[in-house]
Amino acid sequence: MTLVKPEALAIGSAADAMVEVARVLGEAEVTILRCALMPASDYGELGFLLQHYPRLHRIAVDGAPGLCSDARRELGSLLDRSEANVALGAFEAGVYDAALSSAMLEARCRQAGIHKLGSGSYVSVVELNGPPVAVLNGFVPALASSYRDPTALVGLIECHSDREIADLRTNVLGALNPNAASPTSLRGALAALVGSQHAITLSEGRNGVHLSAGHLEGMFQSWRYFAAADGHGLDRTALGRALADRGAPLAAVAALAGDHNVAEDSGKTVTPHGDTENLSREAVIDRVWQWTDKSRGSDR
Structure with missing residues (x-):
């Protein structure tokens, strides 16, 4: 799935932006199967943003208890190295500073530096009316507010390519900062177009565009946007059928959509979406089959 974000799809820019995204995908040997546009406010109100980035939101709400094992270890190491002695989710930051808006919190986190702990889990050490505090996913409240713009749209594009996702994300998506991305990449080309023709930075x-980080995440996204509303299950997706053919129970596979922690035999917990990031299709099928075949529960 390719998600074109509201900042690129304001009134007047949407048609040009979507044509440019389609052009770059086509030149990268990516076929567009289905495409839809919807108001950004509807996208947010229907819960699509939360479901598109389930772990981002969970960590912003729940804080450290929602982290997987490796992310908890990384957080502990950061706390040991910093002056912060407490970690909290972004939505709890208001308890420490009631005057702090979501935009102010994001700016403060970016100025302090955002450190990745794991898939969908980030931390910044900032001051909130006193001693330093480790804020988890401090940019999420501002991200959510950007989907409340009644004048902007969200673009949803289901794609197919023989190129692996790791290749597409490395060589087609472009650098995180669209203004520093290659002009031939999705982000770089889109930034150049909306900047020159519509004065949008x-x-x-x-970052303008999101590309599914892995086959599992992409399956859930394409199913959610194009099949679920018609009452179809995961067997309507190519990966869902492949998993069913392998013997994975699709009800158990569907439970992974929320990206809750999954317990491994070693006792550590992993994130389904993160643990299958950039893996080949066959490797993802093997991984998901192992999780669902053993009927492992979720560490919620």
């Missing part, structure tokens, strides 16, 4: 934080 894409941000590093929103």
